[in-house]
Amino acid sequence: MQLILDHVSHIYDAHTPHARGALRDVSLQIGEGSFIGLIGHTGSGKSTLIQHLNGLLKPTEGSVYADGKDIADHEYDRRRLRGKVGLVFQYPEHQLFEADVFKDVCFGPKNLGLPEKEVELRAYEALMQVGLEQEVYNQSPFDLSGGQKRRVAIAGVLAMQPEVLILDEPTAGLDPGGSREILSLIASLQKERGMTVLLVSHSMEDVAAYADRIIVMNEGSVFMDGTPAEVFAQADALREIGLNVPAATEVCRRLYEAGLRVRPDVTTAEEACEEILCCFSR
Amino acid sequence: MRGISIGQYYQADSPLHVLDPRVKLLCTLAYIIILFFADNPFAYALAAGFAFAMVFISTVPLRLILRGMRGVLFLALVTVLFNLFLTPGEELLSFWIFTVTREGAEMAAMMALRLFLLVLASSVMTLTTTPNKLTDALERGMRPLRVFRVPVHEIAMMMSIALRFIPILSEETEKIRKAQMARGAAFDEGNVLKRAKSLIPLLVPLFVSSFRRASDLALAMEARCYHGGKGRTRLHPLRYEARDVIAYLIFAAFLAGMIVLIRVF
Numbered sequence: 001m002q003l004i005l006d007h008v009s010h011i012y013d014a015h016t017p018h019a020r021g022a023l024r025d026v027s028l029q030i031g032e033g034s035f036i037g038l039i040g041h042t043g044s045g046k047s048t049l050i051q052h053l054n055g056l057l058k059p060t061e062g063s064v065y066a067d068g069k070d071i072a073d074h075e076y077d078r079r080r081l082r083g084k085v086g087l088v089f090q091y092p093e094h095q096l097f098e099a100d101v102f103k104d105v106c107f108g109p110k111n112l113g114l115p116e117k118e119v120e121l122r123a124y125e126a127l128m129q130v131g132l133e134q135e136v137y138n139q140s141p142f143d144l145s146g147g148q149k150r151r152v153a154i155a156g157v158l159a160m161q162p163e164v165l166i167l168d169e170p171t172a173g174l175d176p177g178g179s180r181e182i183l184s185l186i187a188s189l190q191k192e193r194g195m196t197v198l199l200v201s202h203s204m205e206d207v208a209a210y211a212d213r214i215i216v217m218n219e220g221s222v223f224m225d226g227t228p229a230e231v232f233a234q235a236d237a238l239r240e241i242g243l244n245v246p247a248a249t250e251v252c253r254r255l256y257e258a259g260l261r262v263r264p265d266v267t268t269a270e271e272a273c274e275e276i277l278c279c280f281s282r
Numbered sequence: 283m284r285g286i287s288i289g290q291y292y293q294a295d296s297p298l299h300v301l302d303p304r305v306k307l308l309c310t311l312a313y314i315i316i317l318f319f320a321d322n323p324f325a326y327a328l329a330a331g332f333a334f335a336m337v338f339i340s341t342v343p344l345r346l347i348l349r350g351m352r353g354v355l356f357l358a359l360v361t362v363l364f365n366l367f368l369t370p371g372e373e374l375l376s377f378w379i380f381t382v383t384r385e386g387a388e389m390a391a392m393m394a395l396r397l398f399l400l401v402l403a404s405s406v407m408t409l410t411t412t413p414n415k416l417t418d419a420l421e422r423g424m425r426p427l428r429v430f431r432v433p434v435h436e437i438a439m440m441m442s443i444a445l446r447f448i449p450i451l452s453e454e455t456e457k458i459r460k461a462q463m464a465r466g467a468a469f470d471e472g473n474v475l476k477r478a479k480s481l482i483p484l485l486v487p488l489f490v491s492s493f494r495r496a497s498d499l500a501l502a503m504e505a506r507c508y509h510g511g512k513g514r515t516r517l518h519p520l521r522y523e524a525r526d527v528i529a530y531l532i533f534a535a536f537l538a539g540m541i542v543l544i545r546v547f
Contacts, residue, residue: 094461097487107483
C-alpha cells in the first residue's frame with residue numbers, strides 16, 4: 001500500500017476564533033515495507049499527521065492518496081482503508097470495551113464485514129502474534145496488567161491485517177522491559193509480514209534502533225526526512241528545535257571531536273561499541 | 283460533542299467580568315423573578331433594555347449568545363403554540379379546530395419574550411463568570427443552609443469538579459470515538475437500534491475512564507490532606523468592592539423601575 005500526502009495542511013476549528021494550524025504544507029510518500037520513525041515535539045503535528053493517513057481527519061488543503069486514489073472522495077470506502085491502514089492510538093488499552101479479550105480483538109475484523117470464521121481466525125492469529133497466553137483469551141480485558149492490556153489493544157488492530165501499521169507512542173507508560181518487548185514485537189511483525197510501520201516516538205534510541213527512515217516534524221512541517229545516519233548527523237539543527245540525538249551518537253561525536261578516529265554518524269549502542277573497540281584495537 | 287455551551291465562559295475584560303460573582307448570581311435570580319411579575323409592554327421594554335445593555339457592557343458578541351440559545355428554541359416554540367391556541371377569550375381568527383384569541387396572542391408574545399429574556403440573562407451571567415467563581419458564589423449563597431446540616435461545601439465541590447470534567451470527558455469521548463473508528467466502527471449508520479448498539483464501544487471505555495479519573499482525583503485530593511470544608515480557608519476570598527456596591531445600586535434602581543411600571547400599568 002502506497003500512501004502519498006500531497007501538500008496537506010490542516011487547521012483545527014477553521015473559520016472560528018479558535019482556529020489553529022496543525023499541519024503546514026506537508027508532502028510525504030510512505031512506501032512499502034519500510035520502518036519509519038516519526039519524531040517531533042508535543043504539538044509538532046505528529047498526531048494530526050497520522051490521523052490523515054487513515055482518513056480520520058480531512059485535510060483543510062491538499063490531498064491524501066492511497067494507492068493512487070484520493071481518500072477524501074465521496075465514494076471512497078474509508079472503512080476499508082482503515083482496515084488496511086491500522087492505527088494504534090496512544091494508550092490504546094483505554095479503548096477496550098468487550099466482556100472478554102477474544103471478543104474485543106474480534107471487533108475490528110467484524111467491522112470489516114468478514115465472515116465469522118475468518119474473524120475468529122484472524123483474532124486468534126493476532127493474539128498469538130502479540131504473544132498472549134491462551135488462558136487470558138476468555139478473561140475480561142479489565143483484569144489484565146497494563147502491558148497485557150496494551151498487547152490486546154494492538155492485537156485488536158493487527159486482527160484487521162493492515163498493510164500499514166501506525167503506532168502512536170506504543171511504549172508510553174510501560175517499564176523498560178515492557179517497552180523493549182513491544183518494540184521488538186513490532187519489528188518482527190514488520191519483517192515477517194512485510195508491513196510498513198510508522199512509529200511515533202519521543203525516544204531517539206528506539207527510533208534509531210528500528211527505523212530505516214526518520215521523519216522529523218517541527219511546528220506542523222516536515223523538518224527532516226532521511227535515514228537515521230543522515231538525520232542524526234545534523235545534531236545541531238535537531239537541538240535547535242529542542243530534540244536530541246541518541247546517546248550513542250552523542251558519545252561518538254564527542255570522541256570524534258576529541259580526536260579519536262570513530263565514525264561520528266553511528267546511531268545505536270551496538271554500533272558505537274563496535275566503533276570504539278575498533279578504534280582501540282587499531 | 284464539541285461546542286457544549288452550558289457553563290461556557292467568554293474571556294474578556296469588561297466591567298461585568300470583574301464583578302463579584304455573588305452580585306451576578308443574585309441579580310440574575312432577582313431579574314428572572316421580576317420577569318415573571320411583568321405583565322405589560324412597558325415593563326418588558328425596560329427589562330429587555332436592561333438585558334441588552336448588559337450584553338453590550340459584557341462585550342460578549344450577541345451572535346455568540348444567540349447561537350447558544352438555539353437549544354431552547356424548541357421549548358419556546360411549544361410554549362408559544364400552546365398559549366396561542368389554547369387561551370380562551372375574544373376571537374381574532376379561527377380555522378378548522380384552531381382558534382386564535384386576542385388574549386392568546388398577547389400571552390404567547392409575552393411568554394416568548396419572557397423565555398428569551400430569561401435565557402439571555404442567564405447566558406450573560408455564565409458567559410462572564412468562570413464556573414469556579416460561580417460555584418464559589420453558590421457556596422457562599424447557600425451557607426445559611428448549613429444550619430439544616432446541608433453539606434454546602436461538598437455540594438459546591440462536586441459541582442465544580444463536574445464542571446471541570448465536562449471538557450475533559452468531551453475530549454476523551456472524541457479520542458475513543460476516533461480509536462474505535464480506526465477499528466472500523468461506524469457511529470452514523472443503520473437504524474436507531476443499531477446506532478444505540480454502536481455506542482457501546484464508546485460508552486464502556488468512557489465509563490471506565492471516568493471511574494479511573496475519579497479515583498485518581500480522590501487520591502490526589504487525599505494526598506494533599508483534603509478533608510472537606512471544615513476549617514478550610516480560601517486563596518481568593520470573595521470580598522465586596524466599591525464597584526459591586528455600585529452594581530447593586532444600579533440593579534436596585536432597575537428593580538424599582540420595574541415595580542413602578544408593573545404597579546402603574
